[in-house]
Amino acid sequence: MEQIRILIIEDEANIAMVIKLELEYEGYTVEIKEDGRSGWEAIQKEEWDLILLDVMIPHISGIEVLRRLRAGDNQTPVIMLTARDAIVDKVTGLDQGANDYVTKPFEIEELLARIRACLRSAAGKKDQKDDDTLLTFLDLSVNTKTREVKRNGNQIELTPREYDLLVYLLEHPKQVLTREQILEKVWGFDYFGETNVVDVYIRYLRQKTDKPFETQLIHTIRGVGYVMKESK
Structure with a gap:
C-alpha cells in the first residue's frame, strides 16, 4: 500500500519535529519545511496527500501559501496551525480554502484525528471524481x-x-x-x-x-x- 505523504510547513523546529515523529510513528511519510518559500517550492515540485501549514511563517505567510495553492486549483487538504487567539487567521484561512485548523498548543491526538478526517474526506471526493468519469x-x-x-x-x-x-x-x-x-x-x-x-x-x-x-x-x-x- 502506498504511504500517505504529509508536508509540514512550520518554523518552530521543536513543534515541527514532534509532529513529524508522531506522524511517522503512525506510518505517514513526512517532510518539514521551515518557511513559506521553501514550503511553496516543495508543493510545486512534489505531490502531497495533506499539508500542515502554520500561519505565521517567514518569507511567505501561510495564508499566502494557501491562496497560491487554491489559485492553482490544487485541492490538497490543508490544516492550518494557528495561535489560540488568532480568530482572524482562522476565518481568513477557511475563506481561502483551508480544510481545517488546529490552535496551538494542541494535543497530538486531536491533530491526528483531524488529519484522519481530512484524509477520509479527500479520499471520498477522489472516489466521487473517479465515478464521475x-x-x-x-x-x-x-x-x-x-x-x-x-x-x-x-x-x-x-x-x-x-x-x-x-x-x-x-x-x-x-x-x-x-x-x-x-x-x-x-x-x-x-x-x-x-x-x-x-x-x-x-x-x-x-x-x-x-x-x-x-x-x-x-x-x-x-x-x-x-x-x-x-x-x-
Missing part, C-alpha cells in the same frame, strides 16, 4: 477520461462524433431526446445542416453498440427522437 447503462460503459467505450467487456471503437453522441445519450438515460436537442448539444449551435444527420449517426452508432449484442439500448421514438433505455 464513468458513464454506464446496463452493460455499456464509457470512460470519459480515457474515451474508452465497452459493452459486455468488449471494446468498441467510435469516431469522435459517434462518441459525443453516445455520451449525450448516456448522460440522459431513459429520457426522450429530440433531434433538435441532439443537434444542439452534439453538433453545436452553429450547425445549419439537416436534422436527418442525427438519424444517420444513430444508425452508425447502433451498428457498433447495439447490433452485435442481444439487447438493444438505443430506441427510436417515432416522430420525436431517440432514447437510451432497456428493451422490454
Whole structure:
C-alpha cells in the first residue's frame, strides 16, 4: 500500500519535529519545511496527500501559501496551525480554502484525528471524481477520461462524433431526446445542416453498440427522437 505523504510547513523546529515523529510513528511519510518559500517550492515540485501549514511563517505567510495553492486549483487538504487567539487567521484561512485548523498548543491526538478526517474526506471526493468519469447503462460503459467505450467487456471503437453522441445519450438515460436537442448539444449551435444527420449517426452508432449484442439500448421514438433505455 502506498504511504500517505504529509508536508509540514512550520518554523518552530521543536513543534515541527514532534509532529513529524508522531506522524511517522503512525506510518505517514513526512517532510518539514521551515518557511513559506521553501514550503511553496516543495508543493510545486512534489505531490502531497495533506499539508500542515502554520500561519505565521517567514518569507511567505501561510495564508499566502494557501491562496497560491487554491489559485492553482490544487485541492490538497490543508490544516492550518494557528495561535489560540488568532480568530482572524482562522476565518481568513477557511475563506481561502483551508480544510481545517488546529490552535496551538494542541494535543497530538486531536491533530491526528483531524488529519484522519481530512484524509477520509479527500479520499471520498477522489472516489466521487473517479465515478464521475464513468458513464454506464446496463452493460455499456464509457470512460470519459480515457474515451474508452465497452459493452459486455468488449471494446468498441467510435469516431469522435459517434462518441459525443453516445455520451449525450448516456448522460440522459431513459429520457426522450429530440433531434433538435441532439443537434444542439452534439453538433453545436452553429450547425445549419439537416436534422436527418442525427438519424444517420444513430444508425452508425447502433451498428457498433447495439447490433452485435442481444439487447438493444438505443430506441427510436417515432416522430420525436431517440432514447437510451432497456428493451422490454
